[in-house]
Amino acid sequence: AQSVSQHNHHVILSEAASLELGCNYSYGGTVNLFWYVQYPGQHLQLLLKYFSGDPLVKGIKGFEAEFIKSKFSFNLRKPSVQWSDTAEYFCAVTTYSSASKIIFGSGTRLSIRP
Amino acid sequence: GAGVSQTPSNKVTEKGKYVELRCDPISGHTALYWYRQSLGQGPEFLIYFQGTGAADDSGLPNDRFFAVRPEGSVSTLKIQRTERGDSAVYLCASSPGAGGPATDTQYFGPGTRLTVL
Numbered sequence: 001a002q003s004v005s006q007h008n009h010h011v012i013l014s015e016a017a018s019l020e021l022g023c024n025y026s027y028g029g030t031v032n033l034f035w036y037v038q039y040p041g042q043h044l045q046l047l048l049k050y051f052s053g054d055p056l057v058k059g060i061k062g063f064e065a066e067f068i069k070s071k072f073s074f075n076l077r078k079p080s081v082q083w084s085d086t087a088e089y090f091c092a093v094t095t096y097s098s099a100s101k102i103i104f105g106s107g108t109r110l111s112i113r114p
Numbered sequence: 115g116a117g118v119s120q121t122p123s124n125k126v127t128e129k130g131k132y133v134e135l136r137c138d139p140i141s142g143h144t145a146l147y148w149y150r151q152s153l154g155q156g157p158e159f160l161i162y163f164q165g166t167g168a169a170d171d172s173g174l175p176n177d178r179f180f181a182v183r184p185e186g187s188v189s190t191l192k193i194q195r196t197e198r199g200d201s202a203v204y205l206c207a208s209s210p211g212a213g214g215p216a217t218d219t220q221y222f223g224p225g226t227r228l229t230v231l
Contacts, residue, residue, distance in 0.1 A: 044222040090156050094216040104156030
């Protein structure tokens with residue numbers, strides 16, 4: 001069965017630090033990849049997505065993610081975090097064999113020290 | 115426009131009782147999804163509707179769980195004979211439906227927190 005792993009459960013950074021959140025998936029075929037974010041007290045919302053083409057995807061609020069097929073990874077990055085980036089981040093995948101299901105990772109809680 | 119709304123926001127019930135959770139999708143969205151999110155976990159897929167029909171209900175954990183969407187808009191998730199293990203946040207999402215669930219952007223509601231005592 002397909003799965004998504006986010007190995008960092010809680011990351012604490014200072015403002016202006018660089019961010020990289022890991023995401024690995026297990027599926028050998030074609031995948032679509034997503035990062036969702038949930039700010040405190042708000043709904044889950046899409047940060048960015050990858051379907052095909054350029055493996056470096058840019059999303060909202062200065063976030064980007066790189067799809068590395070050989071590593072089954074889709075890590076999220078931001079060069080300089082802000083206090084407002086404090087949130088829970090979820091990596092997710094859909095595949096063509098289970099296309100109606102988004103499979104989510106367990107999430108990474110990001111805390112930014114002002 | 116209005117986003118996805120879910121009612122109630124919180125529901126406390128006793129073991130063995132029946133509950134209904136409601137989802138109002140974004141107007142015009144033909145696809146609707148239910149997820150369950152337990153503490154410390156990501157959302158777990160339950161069921162996907164395209165229009166009025168359940169296109170994929172393979173995520174429903176057992177036959178105590180059932181969902182309907184009779185007019186292709188509002189959906190109700192029904193849980194019979196609730197158990198303590200059903201306690202979770204139940205999330206609803208909708209999408210335009212044009213691209214298919216693999217690629218459509220899903221818009222999530224705030225969730226219903228269900229607590230079974």
